[in-house]
Amino acid sequence: MSANSPSPQIVALPGNEPLTHALAEQLDAEQLSLEHRRFPDGESYLRLHGDPRGRRVVVVATLDRPDDKIPPLLFAADLLRDLGARQIGLVVPYLPYMRQDQRFKPGEALTSRSFARWLSAHFDWLVTVDPHLHRYASLDEIYSLKSTVVPAAPVLADWIVREIEQPVLIGPDAESEQWVRAVAETQDLPWRVLSKQRHGDRDVSMELPDMAGLENHHPVLLDDILSSGATVAEAARHLTAAGLARPTVVVVHGLFGDRARELLRHAGVKRVVCTNSVMAPESDIGLSAQLAPAIKAHLQA
Amino acid sequence: MSANSPSPQIVALPGNEPLTHALAEQLDAEQLSLEHRRFPDGESYLRLHGDPRGRRVVVVATLDRPDDKIPPLLFAADLLRDLGARQIGLVVPYLPYMRQDQRFKPGEALTSRSFARWLSAHFDWLVTVDPHLHRYASLDEIYSLKSTVVPAAPVLADWIVREIEQPVLIGPDAESEQWVRAVAETQDLPWRVLSKQRHGDRDVSMELPDMAGLENHHPVLLDDILSSGATVAEAARHLTAAGLARPTVVVVHGLFGDRARELLRHAGVKRVVCTNSVMAPESDIGLSAQLAPAIKAHLQA
Numbered sequence: 001m002s003a004n005s006p007s008p009q010i011v012a013l014p015g016n017e018p019l020t021h022a023l024a025e026q027l028d029a030e031q032l033s034l035e036h037r038r039f040p041d042g043e044s045y046l047r048l049h050g051d052p053r054g055r056r057v058v059v060v061a062t063l064d065r066p067d068d069k070i071p072p073l074l075f076a077a078d079l080l081r082d083l084g085a086r087q088i089g090l091v092v093p094y095l096p097y098m099r100q101d102q103r104f105k106p107g108e109a110l111t112s113r114s115f116a117r118w119l120s121a122h123f124d125w126l127v128t129v130d131p132h133l134h135r136y137a138s139l140d141e142i143y144s145l146k147s148t149v150v151p152a153a154p155v156l157a158d159w160i161v162r163e164i165e166q167p168v169l170i171g172p173d174a175e176s177e178q179w180v181r182a183v184a185e186t187q188d189l190p191w192r193v194l195s196k197q198r199h200g201d202r203d204v205s206m207e208l209p210d211m212a213g214l215e216n217h218h219p220v221l222l223d224d225i226l227s228s229g230a231t232v233a234e235a236a237r238h239l240t241a242a243g244l245a246r247p248t249v250v251v252v253h254g255l256f257g258d259r260a261r262e263l264l265r266h267a268g269v270k271r272v273v274c275t276n277s278v279m280a281p282e283s284d285i286g287l288s289a290q291l292a293p294a295i296k297a298h299l300q301a
Numbered sequence: 302m303s304a305n306s307p308s309p310q311i312v313a314l315p316g317n318e319p320l321t322h323a324l325a326e327q328l329d330a331e332q333l334s335l336e337h338r339r340f341p342d343g344e345s346y347l348r349l350h351g352d353p354r355g356r357r358v359v360v361v362a363t364l365d366r367p368d369d370k371i372p373p374l375l376f377a378a379d380l381l382r383d384l385g386a387r388q389i390g391l392v393v394p395y396l397p398y399m400r401q402d403q404r405f406k407p408g409e410a411l412t413s414r415s416f417a418r419w420l421s422a423h424f425d426w427l428v429t430v431d432p433h434l435h436r437y438a439s440l441d442e443i444y445s446l447k448s449t450v451v452p453a454a455p456v457l458a459d460w461i462v463r464e465i466e467q468p469v470l471i472g473p474d475a476e477s478e479q480w481v482r483a484v485a486e487t488q489d490l491p492w493r494v495l496s497k498q499r500h501g502d503r504d505v506s507m508e509l510p511d512m513a514g515l516e517n518h519h520p521v522l523l524d525d526i527l528s529s530g531a532t533v534a535e536a537a538r539h540l541t542a543a544g545l546a547r548p549t550v551v552v553v554h555g556l557f558g559d560r561a562r563e564l565l566r567h568a569g570v571k572r573v574v575c576t577n578s579v580m581a582p583e584s585d586i587g588l589s590a591q592l593a594p595a596i597k598a599h600l601q602a
Binding site: 039040041042043044045046047048049050064065066067068069070071072074075076078079082083096097099100105107108109110111113114115117118225227228255257258260 | 340341342343344345346347348349350351365366367368369370371372373375376377379380383384397398400401406408409410411412414415416418419526528529556558559561
């Protein structure tokens, strides 16, 4: 940013105030307040307090349980544009609609592509944390705006070595291997991955890897998303059944479906921790320090 | 429609099945089923059963409490387009986001314009019933797709003369005059409008019009939208206080905000009836016969 360019502005969608405050400090950004309420008939009313004319504006919106958050988010982008903002970026620590990336059955909606189109049409750039990329190699395959993916691995690893003595990282399934390996490598921690053995259409068993020499380590179950909690709970049951200590669960995005917490408790999980990509009581791992440099790069572009 | 052109198809968004069945019969349209469910993390999953390739498809979606219905609706439109539909029309008996049509205070979002843009980008045409046009002269001011407004006045008038002996139509405020007059004129019924006297910023009183000669008529309070119910309830209290019979309330769009029914009951309302533009226990007035010709015109265009 040139010395005489005005400072960026930052706006929180409802529920994103703590992360927005933290980012405002790191970015030296002016906070604008966005009023959002609902009429008796459920329609959204939005009002921006502040003047974004000619300014670069960062919108912060995490999008777990996304559907009723999407219209207010797009309204906010249109409003900023109407009021003369020069650049509108989106910080979306949890990016939804990454799941349905192909038609597994005929007639299925490719929601990932539609959603990417909507965001790309309303924002100039996007910063997110570890999106659930399956078959897409990068966001650019579906998002036409500029995007940056910030990895959560460094902050997860920091948290683990600070809070847990002698950890061993464990991925609940093959898909989690990429996250587990990334976290383990930043701090040179031991890690293992559980494997699923498929014996038939519905007959799937989990197999514990060789834990020789790690019996006295504290197991840390690691995954990118915790939604129903079923996979992690099953893994936890296998660990305790094998005589290991009750595991700590560390995930990037803690979505916590209806019965997830209960399921994890019953499976013998000692503690669950996630980042503040979604606001939950378990959101103990802050992301603002990781997000700020990526946001700055877009603001300076 | 030419004799050898394939029949149109019709699809209900969740909750719109009864109106869709009725329209399918009137239009001689093939019904496709759209599966919609939510993942544990709240994301929408949609799957169309049937093949819309090369076909004209009518999507039926009423949009009261609209925000969490908007993403599935737009996903459905994208899906139909992806699967090769030749024309995609929207029947939206209750069209939301007509309220915020100008910035009453600085910084307010013009949600009506954003919403109009989204629908216009996803559908080829739109049919609705009595949208709440305030300062817009027609939908064309904000909607760039072809649209038809179907009036509910004929079916409201039919219902009133069929169900109520010696009705007198009463509008609760000056804004309702257009609806009251339209309904009254189709059946040559007597009508009156209550007037609001403003004595200060918050001091507003209602004034009963001259009811001479109509004392034994049954008062029918008429309005386009029932949301909080406050205006109609206040009007009802004035009518009963003046010694008239407990009124029947007839509205086009029954949105019924949280306390609306309670409020109307306490105000002495005898009965509330609305069209099926929104599905409610009070939706006794069917719209399919009014909607079908307007839909046919778009299908044939």
